Amino acid sequence: MKTYFHVDMDAFFVSVEELFDPSLIGKPVVVGGQANQRGVVSAASYAARKFGVHSAMPLRTAHRLCPQAIFVDGHPTRYREYSGKVYQVLKSFSPQVDMASVDEAYMDLTGTERLHGPPLSAAHRLHDAMKRSTALNCSIGIAASRMVAKVASDQAKPNGVLWVLPGEEARFLAPLDVRKIPGVGKVTEKNLQAWGVRKVGDLAALDEDFLRQHLGQWGLALAGKSRGMDAGGWFDGEVGDDNTPKSISHEFTFNEDTADSDTLESTLARLSEMVARRLREHDLHARTIQLKLRYSDFSTITRAHSFDHGTQLDTEIFQQIRALFRANRKANSTIRLLGVHASGLKPAEGQLNMLDETNTNRWRKAMSAVDRLRDKFGEDSVSLAMGLRGRFRERVHENPAGLPGKTAGKTPREGGER
DNA sequence: TCTGGGGTCCTAGGACCC
DNA sequence: TCTGGGGTCCTAGGACCC
Numbered sequence: 001m002k003t004y005f006h007v008d009m010d011a012f013f014v015s016v017e018e019l020f021d022p023s024l025i026g027k028p029v030v031v032g033g034q035a036n037q038r039g040v041v042s043a044a045s046y047a048a049r050k051f052g053v054h055s056a057m058p059l060r061t062a063h064r065l066c067p068q069a070i071f072v073d074g075h076p077t078r079y080r081e082y083s084g085k086v087y088q089v090l091k092s093f094s095p096q097v098d099m100a101s102v103d104e105a106y107m108d109l110t111g112t113e114r115l116h117g118p119p120l121s122a123a124h125r126l127h128d129a130m131k132r133s134t135a136l137n138c139s140i141g142i143a144a145s146r147m148v149a150k151v152a153s154d155q156a157k158p159n160g161v162l163w164v165l166p167g168e169e170a171r172f173l174a175p176l177d178v179r180k181i182p183g184v185g186k187v188t189e190k191n192l193q194a195w196g197v198r199k200v201g202d203l204a205a206l207d208e209d210f211l212r213q214h215l216g217q218w219g220l221a222l223a224g225k226s227r228g229m230d231a232g233g234w235f236d237g238e239v240g241d242d243n244t245p246k247s248i249s250h251e252f253t254f255n256e257d258t259a260d261s262d263t264l265e266s267t268l269a270r271l272s273e274m275v276a277r278r279l280r281e282h283d284l285h286a287r288t289i290q291l292k293l294r295y296s297d298f299s300t301i302t303r304a305h306s307f308d309h310g311t312q313l314d315t316e317i318f319q320q321i322r323a324l325f326r327a328n329r330k331a332n333s334t335i336r337l338l339g340v341h342a343s344g345l346k347p348a349e350g351q352l353n354m355l356d357e358t359n360t361n362r363w364r365k366a367m368s369a370v371d372r373l374r375d376k377f378g379e380d381s382v383s384l385a386m387g388l389r390g391r392f393r394e395r396v397h398e399n400p401a402g403l404p405g406k407t408a409g410k411t412p413r414e415g416g417e418r
Numbered sequence: 419t420c421t422g423g424g425g426t427c428c429t430a431g432g433a434c435c436c
Numbered sequence: 437t438c439t440g441g442g443g444t445c446c447t448a449g450g451a452c453c454c
Contacts, residue, residue: 033422038422039422039423040421040422041422042423057419058419058420058421058422059422060419060421061420061421076423076424101424101425217428218428245425247425248424248425249423249424250423250424251422251423252422252423253421253422253423298420298421337422
């Protein structure tokens with residue numbers, strides 16, 4: 001029998017912002033951007049939630065529901081910093097910690113009773129330690145499966161502990177909305193409602209064969225989940241440490257849709273640089289590069305290309321992305337969002353012949369020098385996009401009635417802070 | 419209401435190989 | 437020539453999570 005903890009930080013982004021600006025405490029706060037910006041709510045304080053504001057809601061909607069709310073830009077580096085502190089606290093309780101995202105983690109505390117005592121007292125001590133070293137509240141779910149532990153931590157919010165005893169899983173889940181099951185979103189909820197399924201108990205009462213016939217493997221996994229089992233995909237394997245990313249991507253939504261090729265291609269250059277840089281930081285090569293295009297009407301396409309080798313170079317990624325862009329963009333279309341995505345990631349070492357190796361090492365040295373320069377003098381100091389702008393200027397000269405000049409602040413910058 | 423950004427996992431069809 | 441079947445890779449899209 002296993003003992004899993006799911007630890008979930010309470011209103012994490014809002015709480016971190018309150019540490020930096022205590023005047024926010026107790027007020028309706030919305031993290032994610034300004035009230036009139038394109039974008040959605042990343043997190044809302046409990047005071048703001050009373051007005052119906054919740055995460056993923058458009059900022060403008062949040063403003064309409066709660067005009068007196070304080071709108072705060074997100075600070076990803078702050079959250080990563082505090083996420084690290086959270087991780088250290090958890091690590092001091094168990095070597096087996098999986099950060100599932102910046103603000104939540106799974107721990108395997110099986111067989112630690114001699115060290116920590118029974119689960120509830122371990123949880124209370126974890127609460128205290130967390131408060132002491134991070135000044136943040138968390139909620140803790142305890143169960144024999146990770147899925148139930150996660151649902152339990154949600155039910156324990158805010159600042160609570162909930163232990164679902166082994167054997168009690170189905171009874172605990174039965175009265176909850178199916179939406180509470182991790183993996184059941186809007187679409188699945190709608191599908192299930194068509195069969196009269198609203199609560200997890202309704203789901204557990206359905207015939208497994210029926211679910212398999214209509215939903216395939218996913219149906220079987222659902223049946224298991226409704227009974228409290230770690231079924232399917234998400235929860236396979238041990239709680240441990242494989243933190244190497246499977247994909248790296250950056251995307252950017254324009255404040256106003258644009259059809260200007262100059263702006264679009266220099267944005268792609270910038271995004272390619274950001275992706276390449278993250279690849280180098282992780283010491284990874286990507287074999288597949290994917291372009292994402294979202295048009296004004298919100299319709300979205302992706303187009304991918306796989307190399308026969310891996311790469312982590314700005315130029316190589318950008319050239320491929322630009323080729324995909326030129327080949328696939330609807331002529332003269334107005335565009336809302338661009339994205340660059342890298343997958344098929346492999347450790348950078350050991351797949352090249354000698355000749356390539358010398359070349360690549362030379363490149364790698366050059367690029368890490370570029371990275372250092374960018375650290376010192378800012379992202380704009382060295383840029384493919386700048387070269388691109390130069391070329392476009394030439395074209396403007398050839399054609400005086402041509403493209404408008406480049407304006408600062410229209411292309412994305414890493415992190416959005418610092 | 420007018421819809422972010424960073425991820426993971428899954429499905430389905432077609433190419434290609436044996 | 438009138439037609440199988442499995443395995444794997446690639447691409448596109450979509451559900452879902454925080």
